[in-house]
Amino acid sequence: MGKNSKPKESAKGKGKQAAGGSDESSKGKGKSGKSDGLGTCTYVKARHILCEKQGQINEAYKKLQDGWLGNGDKVPPAEFAKLAAEYSECPSGKKGGDLGWFPRGKMAGPFQEVAFNTLIGATSAPFKSTAC
Structure with missing residues (x-):
């Protein structure tokens, strides 16, 4: 969960559950900062929680919902x-969960899509990714 991504650290296996947040300077929150000057983001910083079992990521996400997300707050x-x-x-x-800054094309498809489409400071819902 979360974005604060640094160049990809490889995760083993397929079908792992991730929840993420991206933030340009911490984790956990969406799009950020380094731009190509054309109004699009070319780098993002993200954090995540990677779990093999659906139940485990659901438990972690519930803690986020109960603590912050249920109130519309940022984690x-x-x-x-x-x-x-x-x-x-x-x-x-x-x-x-900090992955640091990474460019488009560096992470696995599903993770990259979520990382570049989540608002700064926001935390995404859990999603399935092949690696991260």
């Missing part, structure tokens, strides 16, 4: 990082 980066450290099966979990 504080530190809180997202705690959940990523607890739930994520990706090595980035130790860094709060």
Whole structure:
């Protein structure tokens, strides 16, 4: 969950569940900053939580909903990082799910689409991705 992505760290396997947020300077929140000057974003920073089992990502997402998303609030980066450290099966979990900055074309299709289409500071709903 979340975006604060750095150049892709590979995740193993297919069909893993990810939830993400992108933010240009922390995690967890959508589109950001580095532009090609044409009004389109060419880089994004994202955080995520990667889980093999649907039940595990649902549990993590429910905690986000109960704490912030249910009220329409943005998830504080530190809180997202705690959940990523607890739930994520990706090595980035130790860094709060932070993937750093990455350009278009660097991440797997579904993850890239969500990363570049989620608003800055927002957290996406869980989605299935082949890798991240």
